[in-house]
Amino acid sequence: MRAGPEGERRGLSRRGLLGLAGAGVVGAGAGAGTDRAAMALASGATPASTVHPFYARHQSGIVTPAQDRLHFASFDVADITRAELVELLWDWSDAAARMTAGRSAGEYGPVDGPYDAPPEDTGEALDLPASSLTITIGFGPTLFTALDGRDRFGIAARRPDALVDLPAFPGDALVDTLVGGDLCIQACSDDPQVAVHAIRNLSRIAFGRAALRWSQLGFGRTSSTSRAQATPRNLFGFKDGTANVKAEDTGLVDDHVWVSPGDAASWMVGGSYLVARKIRMTIETWDRASLREQERVVGRTKGTGAPLSGGEESTAPDFSATGRGDAPLIDRDAHVRLAHPGANGGAMLLRRGYNFVDGNDDLGRLNAGMFFVCFQSDPRRQFIPIQQRLAENDAMNEYLRHVGSGIFAVPPGARKGSYVGATLFGD
Numbered sequence: 001m002r003a004g005p006e007g008e009r010r011g012l013s014r015r016g017l018l019g020l021a022g023a024g025v026v027g028a029g030a031g032a033g034t035d036r037a038a039m040a041l042a043s044g045a046t047p048a049s050t051v052h053p054f055y056a057r058h059q060s061g062i063v064t065p066a067q068d069r070l071h072f073a074s075f076d077v078a079d080i081t082r083a084e085l086v087e088l089l090w091d092w093s094d095a096a097a098r099m100t101a102g103r104s105a106g107e108y109g110p111v112d113g114p115y116d117a118p119p120e121d122t123g124e125a126l127d128l129p130a131s132s133l134t135i136t137i138g139f140g141p142t143l144f145t146a147l148d149g150r151d152r153f154g155i156a157a158r159r160p161d162a163l164v165d166l167p168a169f170p171g172d173a174l175v176d177t178l179v180g181g182d183l184c185i186q187a188c189s190d191d192p193q194v195a196v197h198a199i200r201n202l203s204r205i206a207f208g209r210a211a212l213r214w215s216q217l218g219f220g221r222t223s224s225t226s227r228a229q230a231t232p233r234n235l236f237g238f239k240d241g242t243a244n245v246k247a248e249d250t251g252l253v254d255d256h257v258w259v260s261p262g263d264a265a266s267w268m269v270g271g272s273y274l275v276a277r278k279i280r281m282t283i284e285t286w287d288r289a290s291l292r293e294q295e296r297v298v299g300r301t302k303g304t305g306a307p308l309s310g311g312e313e314s315t316a317p318d319f320s321a322t323g324r325g326d327a328p329l330i331d332r333d334a335h336v337r338l339a340h341p342g343a344n345g346g347a348m349l350l351r352r353g354y355n356f357v358d359g360n361d362d363l364g365r366l367n368a369g370m371f372f373v374c375f376q377s378d379p380r381r382q383f384i385p386i387q388q389r390l391a392e393n394d395a396m397n398e399y400l401r402h403v404g405s406g407i408f409a410v411p412p413g414a415r416k417g418s419y420v421g422a423t424l425f426g427d
């Protein structure tokens with residue numbers, strides 16, 4: 001039992017169909033879990049038993065060392081009451097805290113509950129450890145004000161000024177079914193089955209209260225968020241995220257990632273803003289481009305990742321350096337030049353993107369690319385102007401199509417005995 005949004009003692013909603021309180025009955029197991037743990041250690045990844053606490057000042061999955069796998073999901077909230085929405089957030093937070101600790105989503109787990117009732121956990125992660133699972137929850141603009149203008153949950157006045165509707169960028173080819181959402185959940189893990197298990201169970205828990213709008217699986221992180229991580233490669237074969245904000249850069253994180261005290265939306269202090277973009281890469285066209293053209297477009301060497309102005313991967317690009325005929329060594333429309341903080345008023349993003357391959361399209365082309373995710377303290381000063389500049393001038397646009405998009409306010413972390421979003425709803 002717990003205190004409801006109006007201070008009354010409440011049990012779980014009948015719509016939830018689950019008992020989510022109590023001790024876990026499934027921990028890090030043997031068998032498949034042991035095999036996967038051994039493989040992770042052999043590859044230099046974080047140990048499979050690594051646990052990132054759900055209850056903390058900030059939500060995990062932001063500055064947490066980027067895991068190798070992603071399952072991202074956007075939800076539309078059904079025609080429910082404010083109290084039922086709060087109860088959903090309670091239920092999600094309870095289940096997320098259990099799963100990130102390597103336990104089942106419900107009290108009885110997949111096999112120990114009533115025999116004639118649906119299990120409280122779907123069971124595919126029964127023998128698997130936590131595998132660095134993080135679960136991050138965000139609120140979309142339409143949670144505050146519906147598309148028809150309704151203030152469904154009495155929170156329209158609390159919508160942060162920074163939670164703007166993203167503008168239409170030049171070249172966007174957005175698909176309606178891959179855009180927006182009232183709520184989002186980002187599940188990251190070093191085991192794809194653990195990430196899928198998290199989204200599957202949170203979707204099941206939401207039954208009758210929220211439904212999946214769109215989702216995306218990702219693999220092979222395309223950025224590092226810790227200095228202990230090597231720079232990964234994207235599907236174009238280039239190192240990606242060399243100059244990303246790192247967790248160890250606490251001053252940059254405070255300035256560019258977390259919402260700071262004094263913000264007009266005080267309930268967001270300690271939170272961040274998530275922007276997700278599904279970017280289709282025209283792989284076949286890229287694969288026919290010369291190495292010279294590929295490096296010109298990116299502005300870095302394909303092998304080491306060093307800027308074309310010289311040095312090593314970590315060397316700062318010298319945009320004033322010229323070559324034959326005084327032509328700049330890094331082209332004026334190269335991606336690295338246009339995305340650089342120096343070209344964007346010092347604005348920086350913390351990136352947590354992933355590669356994706358969704359099979360082939362109806363023309364037989366590889367449906368693949370990058371699921372770009374970034375966090376920032378104010379998308380009006382960070383993602384939007386940066387993306388506007390890239391959309392207008394980036395040479396890489398010849399090989400990209402933005403097909404999905406979403407923006408979400410990610411509130412601060414929940415304290416133990418509370419839930420994500422409590423600061424918004426005044427609990």
